[in-house]
Amino acid sequence: MRLFITAMRPDIYRYSTMRLTKVSFRYRRHDPFVIEEADACLTPGDVIELSGVNGAGKSTLLRLLAGLTRPTTGTIADRPEVVGFAPDRFPTAQPFTVTAYLRHMSRVRGGARWEPWAERLNMGHLLDTALSDLSKGSAHKVGLAQALMAEPGLLILDEPFAGLDADTRETLPAIATEVAARGGIVIASDHQGGLRALPAVRQWSVVDGHLKEGTSARPEEESTESHPQDGTAPQERMAGRHEGTDQPREGVVDRALDGVPGDPRDRHVVGRVRATVAVTLPVEELPGFLARMRDEGYQAREIEETG
Ligand SMILES: Nc1ncnc2c1ncn2[C@@H]1O[C@H](COP(=O)(O)OP(=O)(O)OP(=O)(O)O)[C@@H](O)[C@H]1O
Numbered sequence: 001m002r003l004f005i006t007a008m009r010p011d012i013y014r015y016s017t018m019r020l021t022k023v024s025f026r027y028r029r030h031d032p033f034v035i036e037e038a039d040a041c042l043t044p045g046d047v048i049e050l051s052g053v054n055g056a057g058k059s060t061l062l063r064l065l066a067g068l069t070r071p072t073t074g075t076i077a078d079r080p081e082v083v084g085f086a087p088d089r090f091p092t093a094q095p096f097t098v099t100a101y102l103r104h105m106s107r108v109r110g111g112a113r114w115e116p117w118a119e120r121l122n123m124g125h126l127l128d129t130a131l132s133d134l135s136k137g138s139a140h141k142v143g144l145a146q147a148l149m150a151e152p153g154l155l156i157l158d159e160p161f162a163g164l165d166a167d168t169r170e171t172l173p174a175i176a177t178e179v180a181a182r183g184g185i186v187i188a189s190d191h192q193g194g195l196r197a198l199p200a201v202r203q204w205s206v207v208d209g210h211l212k213e214g215t216s217a218r219p220e221e222e223s224t225e226s227h228p229q230d231g232t233a234p235q236e237r238m239a240g241r242h243e244g245t246d247q248p249r250e251g252v253v254d255r256a257l258d259g260v261p262g263d264p265r266d267r268h269v270v271g272r273v274r275a276t277v278a279v280t281l282p283v284e285e286l287p288g289f290l291a292r293m294r295d296e297g298y299q300a301r302e303i304e305e306t307g
Pocket residue numbers: 027034052053054055056057058059060061
């Protein structure tokens with residue numbers, strides 16, 4: 001006998017638009033500003049590629065977004081509760097093996113599951129290695145795994161493709177898409193254009209301290225080019241004016257939330273991403289299975305027995 005169970009996990013992510021308002025930053029009082037008066041909105045479901053020449057301020061901006069650094073002036077509002085940050089250089093001077101480190105981070109993250117990420121990022125052979133013995137690319141994977149394990153609402157990747165082997169490089173765009181599809185925001189600085197093939201990637205660049213949208217770092221591509229997804233001018237999206245209208249924004253978020261009932265404008269406030277799965281299991285395991293699902297916050301909606 002087989003049982004088919006469809007299940008729904010309701011409202012597991014909160015959605016809100018993160019806003020930067022006139023954010024400026026400099027490292028020391030008399031230094032020049034690295035970031036000047038950045039205005040931007042990061043909307044649930046966005047995948048953003050951040051470009052700029054060496055020293056433009058990409059890492060600085062990412063650290064501001066992560067909350068690791070505070071703006072000198074200006075505000076950053078409505079940052080998602082769970083932030084995953086994978087730095088460009090993972091700090092390996094720590095007295096742990098990879099497994100011990102990931103277990104520790106899992107505890108810090110409230111019991112987040114790291115094992116699937118270790119598998120997906122091809123880290124099986126690294127698990128017993130001391131962090132201090134890791135190669136650059138392997139250390140980078142550990143940084144990615146710790147960033148991903150908590151299912152972040154904001155995933156920040158600083159040069160995520162640097163030093164990665166080919167298989168893992170190919171995996172990253174799919175991972176970014178998945179995070180965005182469940183309503184997360186993904187932003188990655190990337191010299192290598194690894195996310196560029198994804199549909200609807202927002203292009204940000206830092207040029208002379210200014211944050212720009214809809215352009216690469218190449219000046220000839222800057223200016224008034226419209227966003228390919230919604231027809232808004234880049235700087236309107238940057239300033240969030242489009243989200244301020246009564247019209248729900250077309251784009252990644254709404255596609256990710258297809259089939260969700262209710263006013264589409266509400267989707268930006270509370271997400272209702274739902275997936276329906278069919279599970280086949282021996283009938284005697286049903287009570288335990290349902291109990292585990294409830295423990296994890298799922299709801300069983302329908303049970304159907306088949307012979
Ligand atoms: N801790 C720091 N103290 C003082 N200045 C810093 C510090 N970190 C970065 N800077 C300066 O801030 C500017 C921006 O650096 P940042 O690392 O953000 O650039 P980036 O665009 O990420 O560069 P890259 O592409 O080379 O990684 C540079 O001039 C850099 O020298």
